[in-house]
Amino acid sequence: MDPTTLNALSDGRRAVSLVHGRIIDGTTREPIDDGFVTLAEGRVAAVGAMGDQRRGDADAVVIDLGGKTVLPGLIDCHAHLVYRGFRSLEDVDRCTVELGMVNAILNAEALIGAGYTTVRDVGTIGNVAATVRDAIVAGRIAGPRVVASGQAICPTAGFADNLPAHWHGEHGFGAIANGPWEFVKEVRRQIKTGVDNIKIGASGVEVGPYAHSWMTTVTQEELTAAVGEAHRRGRTVAVHCQSYDSVKYSLRAGADTIEHGTRLDDEAVDLFRASDAILVPTLCTLFSVLQLGDKLNLLPKQRSEMAVNEALWLGSLRQAREAGIPIAAGGDIGNRFPHGTNARELEYLVSQGFTAHQAIIAATGTAARALRRERFIGTLAPGRFADLVVLDGDPLADIRQLQDQMRIAMVFKSARLVAGMVRQHLGLGRAETQGIGIDLLGERWRERH
Ligand SMILES: [Zn+2]
Incomplete structure (x- = not known):
């Protein structure tokens, strides 16, 4: 991945389409073997099977996951x-x-x-x-x-x-x-x-x-x-x-x-x-x-x-x-x-x-x-915060893979790449997280009042 793409992932200003991944969405729904997730403005914009992907945002950064697994953060x-x-x-x-x-x-x-x-x-x-x-x-x-x-x-x-x-x-x-x-x-x-x-x-x-x-x-x-x-x-x-x-x-x-x-x-x-x-x-x-x-x-x-x-x-x-x-x-x-x-x-x-x-x-x-915050986190569905993990492997075959730091390829929070081996391989170290946080209690208040 070139540094320009990576910058786009890190600053969250452009939509990101993760394609050809195995999608586990956090619900009891069967995983999608060849799927995509599109992230925009901090949220999940769309998720589904590759065949269902509509022509996306021309400006979106497209990343081919080559069969890696995507799951909610x-x-x-x-x-x-x-x-x-x-x-x-x-x-x-x-x-x-x-x-x-x-x-x-x-x-x-x-x-x-x-x-x-x-x-x-x-x-x-x-x-x-x-x-x-x-x-x-x-x-x-x-x-x-x-x-x-x-x-x-x-x-x-x-x-x-x-x-x-x-x-x-x-x-x-x-x-x-x-x-x-x-x-x-x-x-x-x-x-x-x-x-x-x-x-x-x-x-x-x-x-x-x-x-x-x-x-x-x-x-x-x-x-x-x-x-x-x-x-x-x-x-x-x-x-x-x-x-x-x-x-x-x-x-x-x-x-x-x-x-x-x-x-x-x-x-x-x-x-x-x-x-x-x-x-x-x-x-x-x-x-x-x-x-x-x-x-x-x-x-x-x-x-x-x-x-x-x-x-x-x-x-x-x-x-x-x-x-x-x-x-x-x-x-x-x-x-x-x-x-x-x-x-x-x-x-x-x-x-x-x-x-x-x-x-x-x-x-x-x-x-x-x-946590009573299922409207915001925990599943990959349109509107949820774009918090997700890309795992180099298949946790359904061996759940211990989730403990293997080397397999945590990318971690997104509010659609921004904040951690994972991809960052480390490029020598980027710690993510700049300025302005990325969302106060969950605040979100919950806004939802209820
Ligand atoms: Zn305790």
Whole structure:
């Protein structure tokens, strides 16, 4: 590809037609073997089989993909931008906000390089996630679209309250609230700091010291109050749920996503089916402890609890899948496995009986629904933001190809080539992203009001 063409791709001023690619559009539709996608003004203008391509814009830059695969930009629904190789939540709390910001900037760049054009951060320190989101929107740093949460809201001795009492500070991983009104107050405080999503911890966790994952640590009243307030202000809610009751309380409260879902019983499955909530099973967090426990010298509590949870977790996922509950991909990345390897979650979904196509939908179309932003991202359809990945290979034949950096040929965000091997081969390095970002929360407001 000559530099003039590449410049045209990078500045987004000309329409781009990607032709002769295999198109996976993020829905259950069968892939198109020989297809095209046309991008213009930041959006997908047209997509379909080569035979259906009408005479395009004469000014469009045409790129022959020679059979490479085009798929929507990947979406990780459960990540923590401040995490970098952390073993436990105590590690998170020992990280300073300043170092967390450095981590987040590096992680954002790793994510976009790996074909992830949107990430939902589900718990930060300070207010790092929203700050990084805004810096990306302003074009000051490279990265995906970020759906930002604030600190994880939980009660005393809950999921995100991890350090001894004398150590507790204002800016750590947890925002501690007790009782419905304190939950409401914290939701309102976080809205003022600009978050898009509210993260609540409703059960304990393997990697925290005070609450076990099978313990429910909130009341129904606390959850109902917090979710109601978030929804009144147009924010989504993700709830950390590893105990039986935490799932049911969250679904009754109207949560948008259930994170982990380690323990599901029949009643929870029925509640799920009657709701529009989506399950984010976060298999990377399970398998990273099981696989790296020895190497990382994890505490006995963490490893033995995860060993107990393994069968329940995988059994619950199977039950959910068989019941037709929508499942979105999110690996809890930054916990042990590094950012940039987020597509490992898709490999684990396939190991648990998903087809490669279903795993891709979990990281695209269904992920966008989990974020309540399916009108903008997650599928290749006219009008959607032109966020897409060109993969040199066939992920339906081997889902692990999505983890292979050498195969990520091109990453487009808002129709601009922002990452991928094509850029690197031409020595262009990091993309100039000035003015490229689109604030997803803003788009959502505009749509609804
Ligand atoms: Zn998490």
